[in-house]
Amino acid sequence: MTRGKLTLAEVLEVFAGGRMSLRFTAYDGSSAGPLDAPFRVELKTPRGTTYLATGFGDLGLARAYIAGDLDIHGVHPGDPYELLKTLADGLEFTRPPARMMADIVRSIGIEHLRPIAPPPQEVPPRWRRIAGGLRHSRTRDAEAIHHHYDVSNTFYEWVLGPSMTYTCACYPDPQASLDAAQENKYRLVFEKLRLKPGDRLLDVGCGWGGMVRYAARRGVRATGVTLSREQSAWAQRAIAEQGLGGLAEVRYGDYRDITESGFDAVSSIGLLEHIGVRNYSSYFRFLQSRMRPGGLLLNHCITRSDNRTAPSARGFIDRYVFPDGELTGSGRIIAEAQNAGLEVLHEENLRPHYAMTLRDWCANLVEHWDDAVAEVGLPAAKVWGLYMAGSRLAFESGGIQLHQVLAARPDGRGGVDELPLRPWWTP
Structure with a gap:
């Protein structure tokens, strides 16, 4: 892969080390993963990119999905077990080299690295819950x-x-x-x-x-x-x-x-x-x-x-x-x-x-x-x-x-x- 501006699908492939067990499509028209994959994940909006880029661990994925910026296909939203199992078994994210990270930042845009308000279903982080009392207070x-x-x-x-x-x-x-x-x-x-x-x-x-x-x-x-x-x-x-x-x-x-x-x-x-x-x-x-x-x-x-x-x-x-x-x-x-x-x-x-x-x-x-x-x-x-x-x-x-x-x-x-x-x- 040559250096320069990457599509969103190419960014995902970099993090996945080229090993994609599902189909990914994005609003920029890019896609990655097997055409015959049983499950498809669709990134629909730039806001979803921001959630994914700024959420630690599973939090970014959850925010994008709950807010409607990320759709899943091939499983029912009431039971996405098979999709999650496929992700756990066949998708392992790795940190790219620093030079590649610079390309990724340029490609997705610095504006997507600034955190935005999460979906309203999310409670504040622990350090902001102190207004309700110390943890495990009544x-x-x-x-x-x-x-x-x-x-x-x-x-x-x-x-x-x-x-x-x-x-x-x-x-x-x-x-x-x-x-x-x-x-x-x-x-x-x-x-x-x-x-x-x-x-x-x-x-x-x-x-x-x-x-x-x-x-x-x-x-x-x-x-x-x-x-x-x-x-x-x-x-x-x-x-x-x-x-x-x-x-x-x-x-x-x-x-x-x-x-x-x-x-x-x-x-x-x-x-x-x-x-x-x-x-x-x-x-x-x-x-x-x-x-x-x-x-x-x-x-x-x-x-x-x-x-x-x-x-x-x-x-x-x-x-x-x-x-x-x-x-x-x-x-x-x-x-x-x-x-x-x-x-x-x-x-x-x-x-x-x-x-x-x-x-x-x-x-x-x-x-x-x-x-x-x-x-x-x-x-x-x-x-x-x-x-x-x-x-x-x-x-x-x-x-x-x-x-x-x-x-x-x-x-x-x-x-x-x-x-x-x-x-x-x-x-």
């Missing part, structure tokens, strides 16, 4: 939860299905439906906690109250708490409609505001990701203080594959999906639980199950795409398709995992309730 946590969970209950009904469960399911077999797998997950948690009629359960970060209602239907007095107003309102209606008001309760508020104690069991299903690693110690100490001696705790959360990687999410996930979200390895979680005085009894990784869960959520989004777009708007619907398909790929590759950790609060003699010698639940 105020800022509430804002982060509102951003992600108060989208629309109707939208969530279409994506999650009748269970209204926004956490990893547990598939009893590969052919099981999403609803059956979510019911099986609640069954697994219920059995691990050895709950029985008359027991008291605290479910922190309870979402739409799925675990609370599952337990109440089996005679357990269950209290849930969520920081999402939309979730609490939906859960309270469901409890009333199902006649569970005598046993089930879902509150709007921070889990740290729970004053009752002496619970036989505590479940935390998908909350720890929002807590902040530096708060793990106080989190486990607080949950322990709500349990009776000998009570059981089940913590279910997304984890990293190691305990060394920085916990903070970056790029697309932090700015569009889970502001201030943090993940760490299961070893760090177990250590913090033990340091808080809990006895860890068992842990397991449900990673493949989350990939299957995300597959089924994407299928639901595709099925209800037109309604979803009408409810939340095309940009927001595209965020969800991109986020869920990308997360499925990450779970499949092992980049992120899902661990359940079962622990007990020792009694005054350092022991716990008499337990079976081996796991007592059905896998």
Whole structure:
């Protein structure tokens, strides 16, 4: 390739080292990649070039796509999994030599290297969120939860299905439906906690109250708490409609505001990701203080594959999906639980199950795409398709995992309730 002005397609080929696994076309009339590629990416506007040139990592691509400056062809926007898999498997960007970079800058134009306002769906960078309080302060946590969970209950009904469960399911077999797998997950948690009629359960970060209602239907007095107003309102209606008001309760508020104690069991299903690693110690100490001696705790959360990687999410996930979200390895979680005085009894990784869960959520989004777009708007619907398909790929590759950790609060003699010698639940 000779030096001089390059087309946008030629610029992409330089970064891709000439290896293109999809077809790329641009508004300047240029194109690159195999003519028979199953997927095509179309850069439609100069604004899209600016987003791509100024966004770090996956952020530029996400901005251009969400704003409508970049179109994808060959996959449904509600489930771009196959396109993302092709990109992950067959496209590896490299940094060109300095002399070539000068040609690239001249070709795309210096005006495209000046950052512009991102799409309105994007939250500010972390350093600008300080107005909402320090990271993982109560105020800022509430804002982060509102951003992600108060989208629309109707939208969530279409994506999650009748269970209204926004956490990893547990598939009893590969052919099981999403609803059956979510019911099986609640069954697994219920059995691990050895709950029985008359027991008291605290479910922190309870979402739409799925675990609370599952337990109440089996005679357990269950209290849930969520920081999402939309979730609490939906859960309270469901409890009333199902006649569970005598046993089930879902509150709007921070889990740290729970004053009752002496619970036989505590479940935390998908909350720890929002807590902040530096708060793990106080989190486990607080949950322990709500349990009776000998009570059981089940913590279910997304984890990293190691305990060394920085916990903070970056790029697309932090700015569009889970502001201030943090993940760490299961070893760090177990250590913090033990340091808080809990006895860890068992842990397991449900990673493949989350990939299957995300597959089924994407299928639901595709099925209800037109309604979803009408409810939340095309940009927001595209965020969800991109986020869920990308997360499925990450779970499949092992980049992120899902661990359940079962622990007990020792009694005054350092022991716990008499337990079976081996796991007592059905896998």
